[in-house]
Amino acid sequence: SRGRSQAEDLAAGKHVQSTDDLDAIEAELENSAPAAPVHAAPEKKFGYVAVCAGAGLEAVFRDLGVDSLVGGGQTMNPSTQDILKAIDATPAEIVYVLPNNKNIIMAAEQTIPLCEDKKVVVLPTKTVPQGISAMLAADPDASEEDNTAAMTDGFASVRTSEITYAARDSDFDGFAIHQGDYLALVEHQLFGTDQDLTAMLERLAQWEGHQEAEFISVFYGEDVTEEQAQRAEEIFAKACPNAEVTLLAGGQPIYYYMISAE
Structure with a gap:
């Protein structure tokens, strides 16, 4: 429906009980492009970085709570440095990275030892739908262990x-x-x-x-x-x-x- 964001339509279809994450970010498509990366000090416990291509997909990830987006996908693999910049721009103590392509997982994992002031958790999502389902399952109030488990379970069934x-x-x-x-x-x-x-x-x-x-x-x-x-x-x-x-x-x-x- 035109009165709701695409992420709300998606969540409603899946009977997601909480809409707090969706209400928090209501970005229109033309405003969904990621901002220029800057170094951001931690402001919250969990932050999220996702790799995708397409204005609609970017808007869905934004609506679901993704802080920083990295352009890329099939035939457009971002570098480790590209992903690292997005992590640096994410104001959180623990940053989850969703590669959303099997060819990008390794580049994402290479950021882990390079990031000194934040913990990086790479969820090995191989497709954009897996990344979206992982974000639908994210719980900002959970422990790191429980949030990681919930997101992993979320994309494993897709x-x-x-x-x-x-x-x-x-x-x-x-x-x-x-x-x-x-x-x-x-x-x-x-x-x-x-x-x-x-x-x-x-x-x-x-x-x-x-x-x-x-x-x-x-x-x-x-x-x-x-x-x-x-x-x-x-x-x-x-x-x-x-x-x-x-x-x-x-x-x-x-x-x-x-x-x-x-």
Whole structure:
């Protein structure tokens, strides 16, 4: 709904009981870009850094309480120094880092010995939906141990699917991929290919309908129109009648859709 932030829509769909974190930060999309990094003295116990690309995804992370954002993702891996600057700009004693990509986890972990005045905890999130679910589970009043456990449990139950395209002819998991094909990936494994995006969505949605997910979030990318996205939401709602389906404007590059199921 237009009267609420995307993060509130997401949390409402998951029956999150507390909306304190969501009420705290209501940033509009145009104001969601991270500020220039500066060294920030601790003002609170927990702080959060997330890596993502796309104005909509940035806004969701901001609404969920992320302090500093690092631009990056598939084909755009930030450096350890980029992540360290974001940590320095986060006013907290303990800073959680959400890499949200398997290729960024190592760069994030390399910040741990480099940060002297703050404790850095890297949660090995491999996808943006995992990072969002981790933030939905964060508890500012918990101990470090309990908060880490809650966030880890939060993202561990998430299954991520992505639909992208083939930039060139290639071989993927033993399958011949042709330039321009639409590719569906489930947990980074090839699910299927198709020359029609809607057909690819329908195949993925039909499969998802047999997985018994309770909550499905569809994040649509910068190359998808709102009308196309609404059609995608309808496809998943029809194929997964027992799940609560939420549509969110992610604005991410490369991926037409990222689908979170849990």
